[in-house]
Amino acid sequence: MKHLLDTHDLSIDDIVNILDVADRMAEVNRRQVPKVPALKGKTIATVFFEDSTRTRLSFETAARRLSADVLTFLASSSSVNKGESLRDTIETLSAMGVQAFVVRHKSSGVPLQLSQWTDASVINAGDGWHQHPTQGLLDAYTITREFGTPTSLAGRTVAIVGDIKHSRVARSNIDLFTRLGARVVLVAPPSLLPSHVETWPVDVRSTMDDVIDNVDVVYLLRMQLERMQSASIPNLAEYTRLYALTPERAAVLQDHALLMHPGPMNRGVEITVDPADVAGSRILQQVTNGVSIRMAVLFTLLGGDSVSSLTAGGEA
Amino acid sequence: MTTTAVDILGADDVSRAITRISHEIVERNPALDSVVIVGMQTGGTWIAKRLCESVNKIVEGANVPLGAIDISLYRDDYSLRPVVLSAPTDIPVDLTGRTVVLVDDVLFTGRTVRAALEALNDYGRPRAVQLAVMVDRGHRELPIRPDYVGKNIPTHFSDEVAVGPNGVTVSAVAT
Numbered sequence: 036m037k038h039l040l041d042t043h044d045l046s047i048d049d050i051v052n053i054l055d056v057a058d059r060m061a062e063v064n065r066r067q068v069p070k071v072p073a074l075k076g077k078t079i080a081t082v083f084f085e086d087s088t089r090t091r092l093s094f095e096t097a098a099r100r101l102s103a104d105v106l107t108f109l110a111s112s113s114s115v116n117k118g119e120s121l122r123d124t125i126e127t128l129s130a131m132g133v134q135a136f137v138v139r140h141k142s143s144g145v146p147l148q149l150s151q152w153t154d155a156s157v158i159n160a161g162d163g164w165h166q167h168p169t170q171g172l173l174d175a176y177t178i179t180r181e182f183g184t185p186t187s188l189a190g191r192t193v194a195i196v197g198d199i200k201h202s203r204v205a206r207s208n209i210d211l212f213t214r215l216g217a218r219v220v221l222v223a224p225p226s227l228l229p230s231h232v233e234t235w236p237v238d239v240r241s242t243m244d245d246v247i248d249n250v251d252v253v254y255l256l257r258m259q260l261e262r263m264q265s266a267s268i269p270n271l272a273e274y275t276r277l278y279a280l281t282p283e284r285a286a287v288l289q290d291h292a293l294l295m296h297p298g299p300m301n302r303g304v305e306i307t308v309d310p311a312d313v314a315g316s317r318i319l320q321q322v323t324n325g326v327s328i329r330m331a332v333l334f335t336l337l338g339g340d341s342v343s344s345l346t347a348g349g350e351a
Numbered sequence: 352m353t354t355t356a357v358d359i360l361g362a363d364d365v366s367r368a369i370t371r372i373s374h375e376i377v378e379r380n381p382a383l384d385s386v387v388i389v390g391m392q393t394g395g396t397w398i399a400k401r402l403c404e405s406v407n408k409i410v411e412g413a414n415v416p417l418g419a420i421d422i423s424l425y426r427d428d429y430s431l432r433p434v435v436l437s438a439p440t441d442i443p444v445d446l447t448g449r450t451v452v453l454v455d456d457v458l459f460t461g462r463t464v465r466a467a468l469e470a471l472n473d474y475g476r477p478r479a480v481q482l483a484v485m486v487d488r489g490h491r492e493l494p495i496r497p498d499y500v501g502k503n504i505p506t507h508f509s510d511e512v513a514v515g516p517n518g519v520t521v522s523a524v525a526t
Contacts, residue, residue, distance in 0.1 A: 062439055063424065068473045071424040101424075334424075 038150045038157045039332055042168045042210045051186050054176050056331035074103035077337050080133045084110040084140040090160050094137045097329035122152050129153045134337055156336045164201050170297055171207030173328040177321050189216030194246045196222040197256030197305055200229045204297045220246050226267045242277045248287045255296045258305045282308045293317050360519040368501035372483055373405035375499050383413050386450045391467055392421040392438045394456035418442045425466035446475035456514035458484040461495035485514050
């Protein structure tokens with residue numbers, strides 16, 4: 036595996052393998068000294084053309100815990116403002132000796148395009164409405180580990196609630212969850228569902244109350260407040276009434292049900308209950324797991340150049 | 352190309368070696384309660400387990416803990432071999448101030464042991480680290496020597512050495 040651009044590129048074996056490697060990384064992260072020399076000498080550049088503090092810091096933490104060097108490129112403070120093209124930016128960084136680019140961009144397909152301009156590995160850290168593969172992997176990791184079924188989500192129902200249409204997180208999660216065997220239910224007003232949703236391998240419900248008492252996972256998406264301007268929903272109060280996780284709805288969750296959110300949360304919009312009061316909340320665990328998953332992805336892409344012909348016989 | 356396999360040790364020899372090494376561990380470590388036996392994943396773990404059981408049988412009331420360490424994240428030769436993470440690390444006690452008996456099946460170039468020494472330090476600062484191996488086959492590339500050896504076996508660099516509870520086999524690949 037050279038790049039991580041889209042969850043659809045991963046086979047089930049790839050997915051299970053990354054989750055398995057993440058278990059090892061989680062063990063590293065629990066140590067007194069959470070750092071191993073696995074990627075010593077590698078340079079990883081985080082290239083963010085769209086603001087995202089938590090994803091960038093998660094990747095940078097992951098890279099440092101594997102002893103890689105990290106370059107941070109923020110478009111907001113770079114020569115992009117002087118008119119430098121995407122291609123020149125990536126070729127310049129490549130020339131400095133970067134082995135992997137972690138890319139976030141508001142336009143779908145930018146990481147794929149960049150992967151054609153560099154010999155380095157490219158990891159999609161979110162592109163437009165398209166994909167956010169490491170978020171999907173960390174969410175699949177969180178759920179499989181919580182339920183103690185490391186290779187499957189068979190028999191589980193996950194409700195993904197909110198703005199599905201504009202959500203790359205939803206697209207990555209739907210693909211991974213369904214291929215691991217889960218049933219996915221989308222809960223959203225019709226205006227926030229993608230066109231052709233009927234061709235997706237999911238069920239659709241129009242209010243939270245239809246699903247809240249019979250799902251294994253409630254996955255809330257961030258209600259992007261800027262959507263208000265495009266008139267996708269009449270007003271936030273209406274959205275909150277029908278789709279938010281309220282204390283009343285939290286009270287009817289099944290005992291084992293998990294509450295998840297990719298962050299950052301809009302308290303009072305998609306969630307009006309304090310997650311600290313919901314026993315099944317794994318929102319902070321998702322953040323912790325995110326570092327382990329990103330370590331696993333970096334290690335899988337960069338850890339082995341796999342020239343096995345040089346190995347000698349027996350134990351070294 | 353032909354392969355010839357020679358059995359060097361049988362199951363009884365392996366058992367005797369484990370018993371002998373466990374006595375040596377007891378003799379060299381009067382403060383047995385500070386000892387922890389750590390097997391290297393995956394070849395050294397079964398030997399470590401049997402050493403640990405044997406030591407705890409020799410000394411009445413002894414309760415030497417058993418651990419396991421995976422060094423795949425510490426190797427210096429990623430570019431030379433495919434990445435295979437073996438079974439996980441499990442260190443049950445803080446190693447600071449302890450005497451660690453590190454256990455592997457075969458001592459060869461010494462690079463695995465080097466990586467293990469680095470890995471152990473991330474779990475605390477041991478007072479001392481001793482090395483026990485079932486087979487020392489030579490060809491060291493680093494200044495590392497074992498404290499306890501089951502059997503010294505001269506080999507060619509390209510030989511394959513297989514160690515298990517049922518014995519030790521050296522396979523020579525002749526062209």
